[in-house]
Amino acid sequence: MHCQSEGDKARAKYADAHKDAPAPQSYESARLAYGQARYKVIPVVEELRDQLNDAKHEIRCHVDDRDTIERLQRSWQRVHRRLRRCRVQGCCVEESTFDVELHDCGVDDLEAQVARFGYLTSVADDCFARLALEPDLLEARVAAAREEIYAILAVVLPSKVPTPAPAPPTKPAVASDTEESAPGAAESPSGTGSTASAMPVVETADPGPVDYIRLYARALVAEWHLDDVWAGFGDVAAYVSCLCRAMKVSMAGHRAIATLDGELRVREARWEERNACCRRLRANSVDEIIQGYVRRIHGADPEVDGDCGCDCQACRDGDHRHHGGGRADEGRGRRSEHEQRDEERDEADDDQDDADDEDDLDDDDLDDDDLDDDEDDDRYERRPSRRRPEDDRDERTSRREGSDRGSERYEGRPRRSGSSGGSRRSTPR
Known part of the structure; x- marks a missing residue:
């Protein structure tokens, strides 16, 4: 329990340290703020695009050379391709999975998982933080593109450059009779005492001949900056999808890291407990020996040698080992009748x-x-029958009697075969 409680404390400490991590509340705030900011700058971007197209048309008229314009366009296309490779925009986080492995893993494996998950989680946190600032960054990029386009318009179409609204006039302070008037007011050329007339007049120098080729290149770059104000997000849905992905990856990563930190703290607490036990054993080795010796003395430990309540001869002699030990309270070590019957x-x-x-x-x-x-x-x-001796004797007797009867019927000489060289055919018995 102590080790598990230490793990719970470690997880709670990690959660408290990262309480400002991406959460659904911050996600909703960023989503609504970006929608409002984009809604406000869309008409501004469209107006700036129209003004820039007019400026480019005016510059082409001043150059009055199609080949020059085409060479500038081809050169810009090569530069634009290189700029696209250098640009790191769009969604700044990828989908990631955090499969925590606790069983059959050593401390080194757990620390490696913490390092890997920590890197992925930090990337998601940074991405979410940048996306949360995107509404303000969008307005700043639009303002920078507007200044760049107005600078080009001031050269070719100064009439289309909107004049800034005049600042509200400030009412001069009324001086009292005892106070002296301000030096600037006393020395004003108009004699009215206004401070505006005392400011120095800045005379603009003649810019000289206009380099329309360079000005056209500036217009091409300004157009790219105007297209790039969305930071790679074609619409609000793309921004919201990236924001949601960053939040999910961050939350999953923090959960996994908290689990791993808790497991590491549990194992560390177990190791500390083991070391503490070893230190106690080394420091109290003699006491441990005496304690074990006392427990083995007959009758010294009531937990082992107490009266079990049995009336057998062994128990009357003090030997309760046949019951599995003594008892600590009434009925301990005594086997009930139903247990014996079972x-x-x-x-x-x-x-x-x-x-x-x-x-x-x-x-x-x-x-x-x-x-x-x-x-x-x-x-x-299946074995053939065996002939008995009596059968052979009877057969010989019957043959002999038969031969005697034959000799009585024919008393002459026996006949022989006509050919002396032929073999006699034996008649089977």
């Missing part, structure tokens, strides 16, 4: 199971013996 029933069931197993083995042996007898009977039936 154990006896279990033992009887085990004996019955053993007997059933033996019967099954005997039945299997009998079946094997019957099978062997059947096989022997089959072999005996």
Whole structure:
């Protein structure tokens, strides 16, 4: 519990340190502010674009050379391609997943996950912070583009440059009779005492001949700046999508890092607890030995050697080991009657199971013996019958009697085959 509480404290500390991280409240504020800012600058941008087109047309008329204008356009296209490669705009964060792995991971693996997640989370935080400032940055970029375009218009079309509204006149302070009048008011040429007439008049020098080729190049760059005021966001939906992605990545990253920090603190607390236990054991080794010795003395520890309440001879002699130890309170170490009955029933069931197993083995042996007898009977039936000596003796007697009867019927010499060289065919018996 102590180690887990330390992990919870570490997670709470991390959450408190990053309480200003992107949240749904800041997301809603930035989304609404950007929509309002874009709504206000859209007509201004359109008006500036029309004025810049008029200035470019006027410059082309002054140059009056199509080849020069085409060369300027081709050169600008090459520069524009290089500028597009250098531009880092649009959404400043990518989709990221934070799969936290706690099991089967060492401390080094956890710290590596914290470092990787911390980098991705910091990128998302910076992106969200920049996007939250985008409404103010949008107005600043539009103002800079307006100044650049007005500078070009002042050369070719000064009549289209809007004059700034005059500042409201300031009422001069009325001097009292005791106070002296201001020196500037006393020395004013008009004699009216106004401070405006006392300001020096700045005379503008003659700019000389106008370089319309360079002025046209400035107009091309000003047009690019005017197109770039949106910072790569084609519409409000693109900005809101990027803002939402930055918020989600940031929140997921902070959750993962908080989990990892808590796990690291838990493991650190466990290691500290282990070291503390080892230090206590080293410092109190003798006391630990004595404590273990006392626990093993008969009757010294009531938890082990206390009266179990049994009336058997062993318990009367003080040996309670057959009950699994003594008791700390009433009834501890004593087996109840139903527990004893359950154990006896279990033992009887085990004996019955053993007997059933033996019967099954005997039945299997009998079946094997019957099978062997059947096989022997089959072999005996297939084997030819063996002749007995009595059968041979009876057969010889019957043959001899038959030969005697034949000799009585024919008393002459026996016939022989006509060809002496031929083999005699034996008649089977």
